[in-house]
Amino acid sequence: DQQVKQNSPSLSVQEGRISILNCDYTNSMFDYFLWYKKYPAEGPTFLISISSIKDKNEDGRFTVFLNKSAKHLSLHIVPSQPGDSAVYFCAASSNNAGNMLTFGGGTRLMVKP
Amino acid sequence: EAGVAQSPRYKIIEKRQSVAFWCNPISGHATLYWYQQILGQGPKLLIQFQNNGVVDDSQLPKDRFSAERLKGVDSTLKIQPAKLEDSAVYLCASSNGGFRGGELFFGEGSRLTVL
Numbered sequence: 192d193q194q195v196k197q198n199s200p201s202l203s204v205q206e207g208r209i210s211i212l213n214c215d216y217t218n219s220m221f222d223y224f225l226w227y228k229k230y231p232a233e234g235p236t237f238l239i240s241i242s243s244i245k246d247k248n249e250d251g252r253f254t255v256f257l258n259k260s261a262k263h264l265s266l267h268i269v270p271s272q273p274g275d276s277a278v279y280f281c282a283a284s285s286n287n288a289g290n291m292l293t294f295g296g297g298t299r300l301m302v303k304p
Numbered sequence: 305e306a307g308v309a310q311s312p313r314y315k316i317i318e319k320r321q322s323v324a325f326w327c328n329p330i331s332g333h334a335t336l337y338w339y340q341q342i343l344g345q346g347p348k349l350l351i352q353f354q355n356n357g358v359v360d361d362s363q364l365p366k367d368r369f370s371a372e373r374l375k376g377v378d379s380t381l382k383i384q385p386a387k388l389e390d391s392a393v394y395l396c397a398s399s400n401g402g403f404r405g406g407e408l409f410f411g412e413g414s415r416l417t418v419l
Contacts, residue, residue, distance in 0.1 A: 234397070236411055
């Protein structure tokens, strides 16, 4: 039972354009969402997060949007850079599960120069 | 500040053999996690420690997997006997517990191949 899904296994974008990575969840108890970035042979690193009391959070080139009614979140990267090429995981947690994170399967982003 | 340290980075064993992975979290981090990441999938939590106590091990296959965190610092994850489906990257992560939703700091992982 996949509670967090990233339906696009890969995405290719031209440098300078917008990258949009999508994530869907099924558990209505999730109230905190995060995006992690992973380069090959490295562990995931935290990128940006959003609480369910918000619908948008911005950090530089990265913006996360949350649509609670649709149980959908997205990560926008503008402008995309070749160094952004990595696997992106969305993750979710609920207040009654402490710091336990449930991860999606990841989307591989390739930014072409 | 030193990050999360894991060893070994790579391990190849035959099925039914045993293997152990070691993790040293970021200094001062009370919470430690072991995740299993199978190729093409997201990390799956195996066990979570708070200091040296287990918070959640509901997804740990206890018939073959064991983990301990003696003295609330380093941790060891053991698999005995290994199965082919245990081939994965084992990620250790730590957090200081003060960030709701768990901004976890991951190590580079230990890649296990079971033949």
